[in-house]
Amino acid sequence: MSAAWVTVLAVGAGTVVLKSVGPVGVANKELHPRAAELLSMVGPAILAALVVAETFAHGRSLVVDARLAGVAAGAAAIALRAPLWVVIVAGAAATAAVRLVS
Amino acid sequence: MRKGLRLAVPLLPAILALGASVGVLARASHFSATAAIVMSATTFAGSSQVAAISLLGAGGGVAAAVVAALLLNARYVPIGITVARSFRGRIWQRLAEAQLVVDESWALAGGGTARFDRRVMLGIGSGLWVAWVGGTAVGALLGGVVSDPSAFGLDGAFAALFLALLVAQLGDRRAVAAALTGAAIAAALTPLTPPGVPIIAATAAVVVGWRRA
Numbered sequence: 001m002s003a004a005w006v007t008v009l010a011v012g013a014g015t016v017v018l019k020s021v022g023p024v025g026v027a028n029k030e031l032h033p034r035a036a037e038l039l040s041m042v043g044p045a046i047l048a049a050l051v052v053a054e055t056f057a058h059g060r061s062l063v064v065d066a067r068l069a070g071v072a073a074g075a076a077a078i079a080l081r082a083p084l085w086v087v088i089v090a091g092a093a094a095t096a097a098v099r100l101v102s
Numbered sequence: 103m104r105k106g107l108r109l110a111v112p113l114l115p116a117i118l119a120l121g122a123s124v125g126v127l128a129r130a131s132h133f134s135a136t137a138a139i140v141m142s143a144t145t146f147a148g149s150s151q152v153a154a155i156s157l158l159g160a161g162g163g164v165a166a167a168v169v170a171a172l173l174l175n176a177r178y179v180p181i182g183i184t185v186a187r188s189f190r191g192r193i194w195q196r197l198a199e200a201q202l203v204v205d206e207s208w209a210l211a212g213g214g215t216a217r218f219d220r221r222v223m224l225g226i227g228s229g230l231w232v233a234w235v236g237g238t239a240v241g242a243l244l245g246g247v248v249s250d251p252s253a254f255g256l257d258g259a260f261a262a263l264f265l266a267l268l269v270a271q272l273g274d275r276r277a278v279a280a281a282l283t284g285a286a287i288a289a290a291l292t293p294l295t296p297p298g299v300p301i302i303a304a305t306a307a308v309v310v311g312w313r314r315a
Binding site for chain 2: 002003004005006007008010011012013014015016018019020021022023024025026038039040041042043044045046047048049050051052053054055056057059060061062066067068069070071073074075077078083084085087088089090091092093094095096097099100
């Protein structure tokens with residue numbers, strides 16, 4: 001089997017397991033209110049980390065590049081209460097435009 | 103379900119395009135078109151696929167590619183736990199439905215809040231899955247025609263998308279504190295750890311929100 005197929009199967013199987021831990025292992029059990037409160041903050045924490053990673057991370061370094069223009073344009077669209085597709089298009093257009101001229 | 107499919111519509115062009123660029127990238131890294139499509143259908147998590155494909159293509163080896171991808175997807179353990187109580191039925195049904203949990207379907211369906219709606223999540227997830235696998239197929243089959251996917255600014259579009267999903271979750275001051283701390287942890291760890299680890303470590307930010315309570 002090629003390296004590509006080994007990777008595809010291992011990553012696929014591992015991801016299925018990771019995604020199932022909560023819904024299969026924890027389902028139908030009552031959560032302690034404090035635990036539920038803690039879990040409600042997992043979302044903001046992970047999404048904020050993803051914003052940092054998608055904007056600044058390049059492998060193991062932090063860089064400022066055209067992606068920052070995309071996030072800035074997206075932030076402007078969010079501030080104007082634009083629909084989600086406008087945020088996405090603004091992000092792509094600003095990133096592509098800066099990349100074109102730089 | 104229908105409400106979820108409607109909510110997925112604004113995301114479809116970006117998901118299709120990112121799926122296509124993953125397909126192109128996979129072909130450039132010596133994946134067959136079938137392998138690229140099977141990966142999108144089973145893994146269904148963009149950043150981990152990009153990480154695995156680019157590491158393998160850069161000669162990083164199978165072990166490094168698999169570990170990096172699974173580290174990136176380890177966030178689905180805490181994400182899955184936040185919505186676990188909404189899942190019903192037999193183990194196989196829960197297992198299948200759990201595969202439709204991705205960052206976007208989870209966040210748009212109110213993941214991490216009391217108003218999470220499993221059916222809405224399933225609708226969004228199904229729509230995104232079709233676009234993701236379809237996009238990958240297009241990219242894998244046409245691979246080589248598109249020379250540079252980054253010219254379309256997709257990476258910046260996804261950063262903006264995650265920002266929008268984040269803002270929708272900033273309901274109170276504890277959420278803001280958790281977000282700022284999570285961002286700081288991610289930035290601090292990026293130079294020190296392999297990709298994926300900073301995002302998992304950011305979940306430690308909930309402790310800050312806890313102490314403010």
